Every structure is written in structure tokens, then in C-alpha cells.
Amino acid sequence: MKNAATIDISADWDTLRPEEKLASFRALDREAADDFFLSLESRQQAELLQLFPPGERRLWMRLLDPDDAADALQEVEPAVRSELLGELDEATRREVAALLAYREDQAGGLMSPRFARVRPESTVDEAIAYLRLQAPNVETIHYAYALDGEQHLLGVVPFRLLFAAPPERRVADIMRTRIVSVAENADQEEVAALFAKLHVFALPVVDAENRMVGIVTVDDAVDVVQQEASEDIQKLGGSEALDEPYLKIAFLRMIRKRGGWLTLLLLGEMLTATAMARYEEHVAKAAVLAMFIPLIISSGGNSGSQAATLVIQAMALGQLRLRDWWRVVRREVGAGLLLGAGLGAIGLGRIVLWQALWGSYGEHASRISLTVGFSLLSVVLLGTIAGSMLPFLLRRAGVDPASASTPFVATLVDVAGVVLYFTIATLLLRGYLL
């Protein structure tokens, strides 16, 4: 990798102070500086643009493609935005202003308006000559799009095939008319899923009348997939999505994003105290019961977290849809019974063993071991069912299934686990320990 210098700076970039950023950027030769600037995220480009003295801004603004310029401008204050917009030439300014009207997470917000066009009635040679004229000003000529006079999308031809076709053929004869396009207001997650499925380099973006307005390219999909996965992972971990790098986000903003969920979970977990208050007498009579509370509720929480994660992940990849819920229930009931029986047997065995070795649990050890064993079985079963169904319920209610975070599932199962455990204890131990 000859580009090692560039890559090294960028690894440290976010940790530099503003004046250090400017200094290390200025230390690059021109080609390296261009590469580096273009490789930055929009947020970082926006920051650097504002660090430059006004006279230098034009140069760097004009290096950006319209879609990247629009992304960078989304990151700055409105006043700075119009100042930077003013650095662009008239035509680009109009393109960028049009892109700024889309939300960042829509196809329109990701697209470039600079795509390669051909006329369907042209010959292959005419089309190639026409593309040669467009080449300096388009994002890619990987595909050429055949449009009619009203910009309706009629066909697509990979440039590679156009280039290899007999010169006198018509574009209309070699173009593909079965086209996958995306709506300008399509969600970016939908766009990324299409790229993952279709293995193409670019997709045309069309408005409500099927007029082509731009292309989205697959390199943007990589970012989207990574960003959506980050959000899912952070939500699953029981936090709001930070939306900023960990070391970069302001401390108090991070605390707010984390504190909200932790507080909600604490309030939920307080129900365990309420539930247990009903069994205070049981605990007073048989303190041994308290020893196994963490073991039992955690096992329920763990099996629930696991089931929820697998289901959420399968949903995110499009492997599971709402109507599959019944198949999932059947699988998870089976899994819960089998896993619960295994864990229950281990828990039961542990008590039997300790009793045999040290007599730890007194005369009712076998009943205590049965209580713990059955409680583990039921709480694991409960956990897998609750964990696997919660994402379906959330999605049904229109909420992101990833909000069924592992701590959320664990909290739900904890409360139920306490009740289950003491109910089973009451059944098995009344007249003995209770």
C-alpha cells in the first residue's frame, strides 16, 4: 500500500486539535491532499472546510462531487452553508441546492445527479462518442442510461457491453429494459439492501413519474450498511444510537443517550423488588432460596437476549418477516425446552453434588434441587419465547425491532423469573421449608 502516509493521518485524524489538523493537512503534497480530503467523511470535510481561510475554501468545495458537497453542507450551520454554496459555480450550485432538499437518509440524499445518458435511437458508435463528451462530468460511466425527451428511464446498458457491441447496432437493441430503480424518497436501508442483493455498481433513482433524477452508487451503500449495523448494535446494547464516534461525542450528550435507557431499565427492574416483596416471608423462612435468585433470573435473561438478538438480526437481513412469527415460536419453544432442560439439569446436579460433598443444603436438598432445576427450565423457556416474540411485536407496532435490546429483554424476563421461581418454590417446598 503506497498510500500508507494518507492512511496514517486519517487513523489519528479525529484525535487531533483543529490547528494540528490544518498543519498535517498542509504537510501533504497536492495529490495526497486531494486523496485525503476526498476520503474524509462528510462531517470531517465540513470541519476542515471551516478551518480553511475563506480564500482557500473555493478550491476544496469545487473538488467535491455534487452529492458529496451536499452531504458536507448538511453538517454546517445554515449561515456557513450559504457562504460555502456561494463558492461553487452556478450549475453545480443549482445541483447541490436541489440535493439539499432531500433527507440525508433517503435515496435522493445519497444520489449524484451526474449520470451518463444515451439516446435509445442512437447507434453504438454515436452513443460512445456522446459518452466521451460526458465522461469528464459524470460520476461513473459504468452504466449508461437511455432516456426519452421527458427524462423517462427506458433502458440501461453497461458501458462495457456498449463498448464491445457492433458499431452500427442501435442502443435500443442492446439495452436492458428490465430495470431495477429506486424511488427518490426510498429509505437508505432499502437502497443498501438492494445493492446487497443485486451486486450492481449503481442504481437509477426516479421520481414519482419514473423520470430519472440521479444515480446512487454502491460505495455509498457500504457506508449505509455500516451505519445501520452500528445503530442496531448500539440499540441492542441498550443505548440510544450515539450517531457520533465514541471518543468524539460530547461527554454530556453521551450520558444523556445512555442514561435514558438505563433509567427506564431501572424503573422496570424495580418491579422485581415489588414482585419479591410478596415473597419476603418465604425468604425469611428459607434464606437458601435467595442464593439462587441471580442464577435463575440471569439464565432467563441470557436465553432471552440470545433469542432476541438472533431474531432481530435475521429480520435486519430480510430472512424473517412478520408472518414468520409462528414458525419462530415453534422453533423457540423447542429450543427453550431443550436448552432449559440442559441448564436445569446442570443446576440440579450442582445442588445434588454440593449436598453430597458438604451437605450444604440440609434435609430438603433434593426438593431445593428440584425447585432450582424446574425454575431454570421454565425461565429459559420463558426467555426464549419472550426474547423471540418481542421483536415481532415491536415491528408490528411500527417500532425498530432493535429496540428490543438485550437489557430490555433481560429486565422483562427478570420480573417474570422472580414470580416463576417463587411459585415453583411454593409448590415444591410448602410443608417442608415454607
Add this chain to the structure above:
Amino acid sequence: MKNAATIDISADWDTLRPEEKLASFRALDREAADDFFLSLESRQQAELLQLFPPGERRLWMRLLDPDDAADALQEVEPAVRSELLGELDEATRREVAALLAYREDQAGGLMSPRFARVRPESTVDEAIAYLRLQAPNVETIHYAYALDGEQHLLGVVPFRLLFAAPPERRVADIMRTRIVSVAENADQEEVAALFAKLHVFALPVVDAENRMVGIVTVDDAVDVVQQEASEDIQKLGGSEALDEPYLKIAFLRMIRKRGGWLTLLLLGEMLTATAMARYEEHVAKAAVLAMFIPLIISSGGNSGSQAATLVIQAMALGQLRLRDWWRVVRREVGAGLLLGAGLGAIGLGRIVLWQALWGSYGEHASRISLTVGFSLLSVVLLGTIAGSMLPFLLRRAGVDPASASTPFVATLVDVAGVVLYFTIATLLLRGYLL
């Protein structure tokens, strides 16, 4: 989207029986069948290839690019593999056989050997004519690679710029010589990270002598990012990565992958029972202490899961490296103190309120409330520190940090939480309740 029919079948594909797959595939017209076959995952292509009668296999094998053919062949038994390999023409067979030598998760396993070459000493017009000859047989002509006689990579020129350059210029004058390339044995995660950073459509793959052996294209990076994120998410949820779709994986294989972790976690959680055995007398004297066990240990687990997830995610995105550990400790000590103080205040307030309303906790209510409040503060602080440092320790030890799953962190913190809680209770309540 005119391609709706194709997309509908593919959504249901994995749920169909083999004979249904063959029937719905045969119902497609030729163009749709081509599109559909190419849009399948390698696993699905391999399955379909084996469903076809032998006479039909050649047609579909030959539709695949060498890299995709190699991926599909990785999914079948060795005997079938050589039979299918035999359906390819001689040249492609050699290419595919060479690709099969790479591991699937290396750059070499992702690459296509069919890239567009130019000679640096050619004129622009000569290069374009030469590329026109290659066009039908290369994966993309988005970039043309300038090689010397020994296949050493000297430069890259985007076809778009070559196409727009004056016909008499030399390729050597317009090509970029600052090239980012990947080693043939580079990990696919590294390749995906480069694509996410550089926003290019393809990267050249070189061997140890800088001879170019192929290109990896960005569409493959989308899959890699998605696959790596899935693995991370499943590990974080406390399961081995399933590596197969949820509804598709054999039931017992899934149980094995899930059961291993759950059993380990159960064994870890048994330490809570051991730890609590030391405090059985405390519980016998003051059963009220047992009421708050789930609340306290879960709060530690939740804050630990949250911190671990944020750190693992930041590591996966390259925002955090080993040497950042000290900055993370400082942030997390601050976060733990602040979040812990908040949760502790809520826990304390809850007891004070219940006492005021119903007298639930008797004469020592204020000492109980302080015990719970301080325990929450310390356990949350402990959780954030343990959760944020565990991924660093694992990475240091060469283990995937995502193995610091949320249930794993929660279990660690549970055991310590029990000890902390009863220690604080002993300090504050001895001579009163204890």
C-alpha cells in the same frame, strides 16, 4: 421497480422445498431467470446447480463470473465440485481452480482475475482500442490497470478519464501512480474497511512481489460488511455466530451453537450462588435485603452491556485502538460515576417514597435506602469500567472483542455486584438490621 416478480420469489426462496424451487425458477422467462440466478447467494446458487439435471448445469455454471463460480463451488461436496468444474471451458476452469486455493475470507477469495489492463507506454487511443477488445471478458472497465511485462502494477487510470483525455497523450502521463492495493492474503474485513474509507469501485489485489493478480469490487464489500456485522451482533447477543439463516440452520446445530455459551454463562452465574452462600445469615436476619438483589445486579449488568457494546462497536469501526484504553477508562469512570449517581438517587428515592407512603421498610428504612443507593452507584461504576475494559483485554489477548457479549459482561458484573451489595449492607446495617 419493474423487477418485482424476481424480488418476490427471492424473498420466499429459502422457505421453498427443492422441487418448488426448481418449479418457480423454471416459471421465469430467460432474462428474469438469468437475473435471479445471478442475484442468489453462493450457497443458494450451489443448491440450485445441484437441483438441475446434469445437462442443464453447464449453461448456468458458465453464466457465473470466475469469482462467483469459485464461491459457489466452495459450498458443494468435493466430488460434485470437480464435476461442476468440468462444465467450464478450459481457460475459466484454470482461473476458478486458482481462486479455489484462497480462503473465502481473504482478498484472494473475493477477487476476480478478469481486470482491464493497459500498457503505460500506449497512447490514450491505443489503450482505448485495447480495452475495447477486453471489454466483453472483464468484470469492469471502471479502472484500467497499467502493468509492466512482469505484471507489476505501475499505475491506475479511471476509464472515464482515459476516455476524456487527448488521444495522443501517453497512459503513463495520465495514470495515477499513488495506488492503494490489497495483499492477496489480506483479511476481508480489512478490504471492506478500505472500501468504506476510500469510496472507490474496485481495488487491485497484488501478490507478495507486487504483481497484480486480480481486483476486488465494492459490491463484495457490502456483503462482507453485512456478514461481519451479523457475526458481531450474534456474538454480542451471547451466541456463537450461526453462519446460516435463522430459519435455515438445522435445529440441533443451532442448539449446539446457543447451548455452549448459555452453559458457560450458567457456570459463571453459579459463582453468585457461591458468593451469596457467605451472606446466607444476613439474608436470614434481614430478608428485605434479598428484595433488591435483582435490581442491583441487573443495573450493573445493564451499564456494563451498554459500555461494552459501545466500545466493541467503536473498535469494529476503527475509531478505537488498543492504545486508546486509558482515554476510555477516564471517560467511563466519569460516565459510571454520573450514571451511577443518577440511578442510585432514583433507587434511594424509591425506598424513601415507599416508606413514606406505606412504611414498607420499617425503622431502618433510611439505612436500607442508603445501602441500595450506594450499591447502585458502585455497581454501575463497576459495570461501565468492566464492560469497557473487557473488549480491550480480549483484543490484547488476540480474541475477537465481540466475544465480550452482553450476557458475558452481565455475568461477570453479577458476581461482583452480589459481593459489593452485601459488603455495603454489612457496613451500613451492622448493629441495626444485621
